Amino acid sequence: MQDNSNLSVLVIDPNPGMRGSLQNMLSQLNISKVEFAVSSGTAIRQLSRRSYDIILCEYDLDSGGEHGQDGQQLLEDLRHHKLIGMWTIFIMLTSEGVYNKVVSAAELAPTAYVLKPFTVDVLSQRIGRAIDRRTIFLPTYQLIGQGNTREAIRSCIAGENAHPRHAADFVRLRAELHLSLNEYPEAEHLYAAMLGAKAVGWASLGLARAVFAQGRIDEAAAILTDLVAANPRLMAAYDLLARCHEASGTPQRAQQVLEEAVSISPHMVRRLRKLGEVAFEAGDVNAAEKSFKQVVAKAKYSEFRDPEDHVNLVKTLVKKGDATQASSVIRDLERSLRGSPNVDVCKSISVAMLHDAAGNNAAAISELNNAVGAVRASSGLSSKLKITLAKSCLAHKLDHEASEVMLSVMNDVNSDVSTQQAMGIFVKAGRPDLADGMGAQLKAQAQILLGIASEKTNMGDLKGAVHSLLEAMHMAPGNLQVMIAVARGILRQLGELGWDHALAETCQAQIDAIHRFDASHPQLEPLVNEYNGLKRKYGIATT
Structure with missing residues (x-):
């Protein structure tokens, strides 16, 4: 029998009876290092402090509520924010009915599912299999963690040969590593070869990603259209299909795709946020308002709240002409997210929008100056928000302030905005002189x-x-x-x-x-x- 005494486990379940039952089962499996979380928020805080070998997570974390996360959304948040490593075993506990709905929807799948009700023997088997699999993949995971992507690719090839039962998983991981290196033709070849042997959703999705990255937008869209027809709950396919439509200059079609995705999976904040942005771009202010309101409401239950969501909602309400609601959103921003420079930036930008809409030019300029000052002390603001601020400064002839904000974008090594894109902001505003000046400053x-x-x-x-x-x-x-x-x-x-x-x-x-x-x-x-x-x-x- 496998020695489990060194394994650490985090149980995430709001039901005290289930937590007690799981502790008893784990004790029978000689696992004593067990900690508990009663919600996604407490789980995130614990995982921010330490790591665990195994996470046992109840799917229905919200117990029928309207705003909380389910286990799949928590898993995607944990992976997105890199709070768990590839080697962490994440086992989802769910009913058979829920399993049938969610198993095909998850691009980021858990290590395993355990269907309720289950016995200690079933739990033992799932944990044992997961540990055996982790042992096989651990050398590759360690190379990835070290940043040794080339050796990790070679390790995948060795793993395919040594472990035929896991060959498909090694191919998938190898293709993802090629994508991470921007080696799109290599990834495309692997996905196409996999599809030649067997039609699997992840391979079609990966192929579409590789094709999209090479600029073959229409081809990617065709792959994804067929994919969502065959796998209507594969949510990541909708997200990429919407990006295809955006890249093709058809935001209305992107909006339709995202609305369909949200109707299937209504709680994912990142998708709702994207829907709001696309709807706003498409000119559908009512749809944008609805999405951004949902984002703000649902984010109240997340550990990853972002004050920029309030700015998006204010922008939409101002566009709609509803200054009263916009003012209410700003008050909520101050009340619920006070105390950080990022909030100060977002508040000042939002108030400036209201003053602009009311024709209060001097008051708008004052708030924009406040926002620029707060940017200096902020961290983690998106390049998109800073660019919005720079454009507002340009509109009010605050040339120095606009240049300062754009320089802060370029000084951020994590920014995905190129020098040419940054200077293009000034050129489009009819100020090529400022673009030249910023280029000279960057060179200096x-x-x-x-x-x-x-x-x-x-x-x-x-x-x-x-x-x-x-x-x-x-x-x-x-x-x-x-x-x-x-x-x-x-x-x-x-x-x-x-x-x-x-x-x-x-x-x-x-x-x-x-x-x-x-x-x-x-x-x-x-x-x-x-x-x-x-x-x-x-x-x-x-x-």
């Missing part, structure tokens, strides 16, 4: 960071130097001098402090970019030789 900041990196290198702080170089790369991604400096700095760190797989990938990307920029550059060959020499030094394949 990149040069300063190169100097800081050089000083850190001279002081022996190689990691700090590379961090500064990566910031410079984000600000001036097409600058040849920066590309060369980044490659050199990473190579020095790899040589003196050991191999780092994520940094090595970045270094390879910079070398490739230098080659595209100037294939005959005199520093290119030495960089390639040094990189390949380090790979040989650390026993890493160079093919």
Whole structure:
């Protein structure tokens, strides 16, 4: 019999009788490290502090309520916010009727389902199988956790050969790793090969993702249309199909797809938020209002509340001409989410919208200045919100403030906004001079960071130097001098402090970019030789 004494378990169930029953069963299985959570919120707080080997989660966490999460939504939140690792065993406890509804809808499936009522022997079998599977996949998961994606792909290939019963799961994981490296043709080939052997929903979805990423929007849409017809509860397919319609310039069709998805799975906040955004873009203010109101209401029961949701609702109500309701939403924002710079930014932007709608230009300018000041102390605001603020500043001729906000977007290394996109905001507003000015500032900041990196290198702080170089790369991604400096700095760190797989990938990307920029550059060959020499030094394949 397997030794379970070292396993840690988190039981998530609102029913005290069920919690007691599960504790008794786990005790019979020699599992004594058991903790409990009575709701999704308490579970998230516990998982923020520590990890567990196994999570046993009741599907019906809300007990018939209208706003709480179910177990599947909690699982997707935990994965989305990276609160549980790939190696965490997540077992869903549910009735047979619910299982039949949810099993086909989950792109992010639990490790296993246990149908109620169940015996201790059934629970023991599910846990045993899950542990055996984790043991097989753990070497690959560890490589992924280390950022060693290339070796993880090779581990998947070895796993397919060594464990035929899990071959399909290894293929799926390998394809996802190729997607993470932007190697879309490789992922497409794997998904297509899987579909050639067997029609499975995840492979069709993966194929559509790979095709979409390569710009073949119509082809992806066709795959997804067939997929939702065959698997009407595969919710992620609706999300990607809506993105296809957005990319094709048909927000009304995107709205229809998301409305269908919400009618099937009405509680997922991220999908409701997207529906509101798409409906607003499509000009359907009433639908946008309905969605954003649901987002604000449902988010009250989530640990991941976002004050930007209130801004979206205020924007929609202002567009509708309902200043009274918009004012009420702002008061709710102040009352329920007070005490952070992010809330201050969102409040000031929202109040500025109201003043604009009422024609109070001076008051709107005052609030926009307050918002810009609060941005300086904020963290985690979306680039989209900052761009909205910058556009409002431009509309009120607050040129310096608009430039400051856009620079904060570009100074955020996690921002997905490119330099060209940022400068395009000013060009579209009829201010190419501000775009040129921001471009010059970014180049100047990149040069300063190169100097800081050089000083850190001279002081022996190689990691700090590379961090500064990566910031410079984000600000001036097409600058040849920066590309060369980044490659050199990473190579020095790899040589003196050991191999780092994520940094090595970045270094390879910079070398490739230098080659595209100037294939005959005199520093290119030495960089390639040094990189390949380090790979040989650390026993890493160079093919």
